[in-house]
Amino acid sequence: MQNSKHLATVFFAGIAAAAISIIVIFGWIFDIALLKTMIPDYVSMKLNTALFFLVTASILILFIKKKSFNLTLTLSFILAILSLASLTQDIFGYNMGIDQLLITDFDAISKGETSPGRPSPTTSFCFFLFGLVFIALHTTNFKALKIAQYLLHLVTLIAFIAFLGYIFNVPSLYKLSIFTSMAIHTSATFLMLSIVVSFIHPSNGVTGLFTGKRIGNFMARNLFVKILVSVLILGYVQLLFERYDLVSTEFGVALFTTCFIIVALYLMWSTAALLNEIDTKRELAEKKLILTNKNLENIVEERTGYLTKQNKQLEDFAHIVSHNLRGPTSNLKSLLHFYSQEETVKEKDMLMDKFQKTVGNLESTLNELLDVVSIRHESKKEREELHFESVLKRLIDTYQGKIMETNARITYDFSSIETVEYSSVYLESIMQNLLSNAIKYKSSNRDPAIHFETSCKDNQTSLKVSDNGLGIDMEKNGNRLFGLHKTFHKHPEAKGVGLFITKAQVEAMGGEITAKSELDKGTTFCITF
Numbered sequence: 024m025q026n027s028k029h030l031a032t033v034f035f036a037g038i039a040a041a042a043i044s045i046i047v048i049f050g051w052i053f054d055i056a057l058l059k060t061m062i063p064d065y066v067s068m069k070l071n072t073a074l075f076f077l078v079t080a081s082i083l084i085l086f087i088k089k090k091s092f093n094l095t096l097t098l099s100f101i102l103a104i105l106s107l108a109s110l111t112q113d114i115f116g117y118n119m120g121i122d123q124l125l126i127t128d129f130d131a132i133s134k135g136e137t138s139p140g141r142p143s144p145t146t147s148f149c150f151f152l153f154g155l156v157f158i159a160l161h162t163t164n165f166k167a168l169k170i171a172q173y174l175l176h177l178v179t180l181i182a183f184i185a186f187l188g189y190i191f192n193v194p195s196l197y198k199l200s201i202f203t204s205m206a207i208h209t210s211a212t213f214l215m216l217s218i219v220v221s222f223i224h225p226s227n228g229v230t231g232l233f234t235g236k237r238i239g240n241f242m243a244r245n246l247f248v249k250i251l252v253s254v255l256i257l258g259y260v261q262l263l264f265e266r267y268d269l270v271s272t273e274f275g276v277a278l279f280t281t282c283f284i285i286v287a288l289y290l291m292w293s294t295a296a297l298l299n300e301i302d303t304k305r306e307l308a309e310k311k312l313i314l315t316n317k318n319l320e321n322i323v324e325e326r327t328g329y330l331t332k333q334n335k336q337l338e339d340f341a342h343i344v345s346h347n348l349r350g351p352t353s354n355l356k357s358l359l360h361f362y363s364q365e366e367t368v369k370e371k372d373m374l375m376d377k378f379q380k381t382v383g384n385l386e387s388t389l390n391e392l393l394d395v396v397s398i399r400h401e402s403k404k405e406r407e408e409l410h411f412e413s414v415l416k417r418l419i420d421t422y423q424g425k426i427m428e429t430n431a432r433i434t435y436d437f438s439s440i441e442t443v444e445y446s447s448v449y450l451e452s453i454m455q456n457l458l459s460n461a462i463k464y465k466s467s468n469r470d471p472a473i474h475f476e477t478s479c480k481d482n483q484t485s486l487k488v489s490d491n492g493l494g495i496d497m498e499k500n501g502n503r504l505f506g507l508h509k510t511f512h513k514h515p516e517a518k519g520v521g522l523f524i525t526k527a528q529v530e531a532m533g534g535e536i537t538a539k540s541e542l543d544k545g546t547t548f549c550i551t552f
Contacts (some may be wrong), residue, residue, distance in 0.1 A: 026200070028221075028540060029222040029223070029225055030087055030223070032219055032222060033083065033087055033219050033220060033222055033381040034083075034087045036083070036215055036216060036219040037080045037081075037083035037084040037216075038080070039086065040076050040079060040080040040083070040212055040215070040216055040217070041076075041077060041080035041081070041084070043073075043076065043208060043212055044076035044077040044080060045073075045076070045077065046058050046074040047059060047068045047070075047072075047304070048070065048073045048074070048077070049078075049125050051070045052126070052503055053072070054179075056130075059130075061206075061207065061208045062207060063499065065152045065189075065207055066205070066206045066207070067130060068139065068166070068206040068208055068209050069108065069122075069128070069140055069206075070126050070128070071121070071122065071140065071141070071142050071145075072142040072146055072206070072209055073149075075102065075105070075106060075142070075146075075150045075459070077211060078098055078101065079102060079153055079157075080101050080214065081098060081158075082095050082099055082102065082157050083216075083220065084406045086157070086160065092161070095157070096157075096161050098157075099154055099157035099161065100154070100158065100513060102126070102153060102157065102547045103151055103154025103155055103158065104154070105121070105150075105152040106148075106150035106153075106154060107147075107151045107154075108121065108153060109121065109122075109141065109142055109147040109149055109150075110144055110147035112138070112141065113141075113144040113147070114144075114319065118138070121137060121507055122138060122139065122140035122141040122183045123140035124190065125142070127139075127140070128140035138288045142250050142406055143205045143209075145181055145205050146205055146209055146213075148181070148216075149178045149181055149182065149213050150221070152174045152175075152177060153178065153216070153217075153220075153271045155171070155173055155174060156171040156174050156220065159171035159174075159200075159346065160223065163378065166423075167377060168224055168227060169227050169228070171224075172221055172224060172227040172228035172230065173217075173228055173443075174552050175217045175220055175228070176217070176221070176228055176229055178213055178216075178217035179213075179214060179221075180216055181213070182205075182210045182211075182213035182214040182217060183210075183214055184299070185205040185209075185210035185213075186207070186210040187255075188209055189207045189210070190255070190259070191258070191259055193263055195203060204425045209262055219516040228481070231449045233247065238298070238301070243300075244295060245294055245297065246290060246294055247269060249290050249293075250287075250290060250317055250340065252468045253283070253466050254284045254484070257266065257279055257283055257286070258474060261275045261276075262280065264278075272343070294514050296386070308370065311510065322510075328329070342400065356423055358495045362375070393548075396404065405446070406444045406445055406446060407446075407447060408442050408443075408444055409442060409443055409445055409447055410437075410441060410445075411435070411437045411440075411441065411442070411443065411475070411477055411486070412435065412437050412441070413484065414450055414451055414454055415433075415435055415454060415458075415475055416456055417451070418451070418455050419433060421551070424429040425459075425462050426462070429462055429465055429470065429471050430470045430471075431456075431461075431462055431465070431470065431472075431473060432470065432472050433472035433473045433474075433475075434472075434473070434475075435474065435475040435476065436477070437475070437476070437477050438476075439476075439477050439478050439479055440478065440479050440484045441477075443484055444552055445532065445552060446532060449528045449529075449532060451530070452524065452525070452528055453525050453528055453529060453550065454475070454488075456485075456522070456524065456525045457486070457488040457525065457548055460474065460486070460522070461473045461490035461492055461546075462467055464490075464492045464493045465490075465492045466491065466492050466493055466545075468543075470493045471486070471490060471491065471492065473489070473490045474487075474490075475488055476489075478508035483551055483552065484551075485549055485550065485551050485552070486549070486550045487548070487549050487550075488547070488548045488550075489546070489547040489548075490545050490546055490547075491544070491545040492545055492546060493542070493543065494540045494541050494542040494543055494544050494546055495538070495540040495542070495543055497539070497540050497541075518546070530548055532552070534552045535550070535551045536548060536549070536550050536551075537551075
């Protein structure tokens with residue numbers, strides 16, 4: 024799979040190869056020895072070699088830019104044919120006259136070389152392989168592309184051996200024993216191009232080993248550079264020892280082997296440590312993922328429970344709406360029918376009184392239902408600092424008539440927690456419902472005694488409201504205490520809406536309300552904010 028970053032690298036490598044070839048061509052045109060050899064007294068890059076590199080670079084640049092498909096394919100064939108022609112001259116020992124076609128190689132003639140101007144056979148062979156590779160790159164055949172990748176690896180190997188000969192100063196390596204010398208900048212350019220061009224299809228061949236994203240690829244990248252550097256250093260040291268007769272050849276091999284084993288053990292240890300660190304991070308990531316999944320499951324479970332509860336309340340609400348509105352509506356319809364049938368004013372006035380009472384009851388029912396709806400769709404839950412005492416005193420003033428009528432005694436103790444961050448509308452509604460219920464459901468045997476008190480436990484503020492009223496049978500009615508229109512006393516004003524609204528308001532603000540009660544002893548409500 025091609026990567027834009029890889030293709031950019033290939034493009035700039037083509038530019039670099041073109042620059043090197045142009046420099047060498049100028050060296051030949053103007054006879055500048057340094058430009059031809061790059062390093063004084065080293066092997067020069069032949070003019071034909073520079074021209075082959077220029078063609079190679081041109082093909083590469085045009086191919087990456089996806090310009091002139093036919094031109095790049097034609098240049099690829101020309102590169103393969105000309106390099107093969109140059110190679111066959113060495114194999115079969117004849118001269119086609121193409122070695123000094125443009126410029127005479129006086130340097131080679133002065134040195135007595137048999138084939139002046141001719142690239143080394145290894146150089147021609149590498150260009151021939153590049154020609155085949157470029158031809159394969161113009162196809163979509165997977166096998167052809169895979170073979171092309173291994174041809175590039177072969178060029179890399181040949182160029183590396185030649186380049187290694189210069190590093191170790193071993194002429195037999197950069198001459199490859201039986202062939203003429205390959206220039207150092209020729210081998211370096213081949214090495215660069217063969218490696219970089221393999222990134223056009225990085226998943227193929229050895230390149231895929233170093234470009235993959237799996238743990239094995241990471242290990243290969245980490246180990247290869249270290250092993251390469253270690254082997255080069257140890258090999259160079261061994262070569263120096265033997266050159267200066269510090270050790271015998273046999274002892275040098277044994278020393279090299281021992282040192283390499285030690286280095287290999289160190290590399291294995293460092294790589295194992297790195298992989299263990301990665302494995303530890305993976306385990307931590309898996310644990311975090313498991314914990315996150317559990318938290319998500321808990322959240323889903325809580326949400327499911329909440330939605331189930333809301334659905335149940337909505338079912339109750341729908342039932343009440345259909346039940347409580349059907350009766351008054353039907354009654355109004357009947358009254359209107361009788362009103363239209365009556366002829367006397369007296370009878371019409373009597374029906375109108377009943378009509379007004381029914382409308383009043385219907386209005387009361389609608390207001391109760393609207394209160395319930397407003398809690399479900401309340402969007403203004405802004406919190407502000409509220410004083411419990413101020414809210415309670417305002418409620419006592421509102422209910423002064425009922426308090427005097429029932430001789431109720433209201434006490435409070437807000438010394439533990441005096442204020443709370445809460446919705447002012449909700450707090451007043453909650454305390455009002457609990458106060459009015461305590462007065463409404465008073466015992467006929469004693470005067471009402473109602474007590475408000477705050478406390479704090481585990482950094483949570485609580486409000487307790489206690490009374491000595493009729494009480495509730497919790498074993499019988501505890502599970503439906505806060506249900507909509509659930510009543511527990513035969514009181515004319517009992518509608519079972521107040522506690523439902525109170526619970527809904529408390530839960531809407533993220534709190535909880537509980538109750539303890541005994542028949543004929545009283546009830547205590549506890550609200551945790």
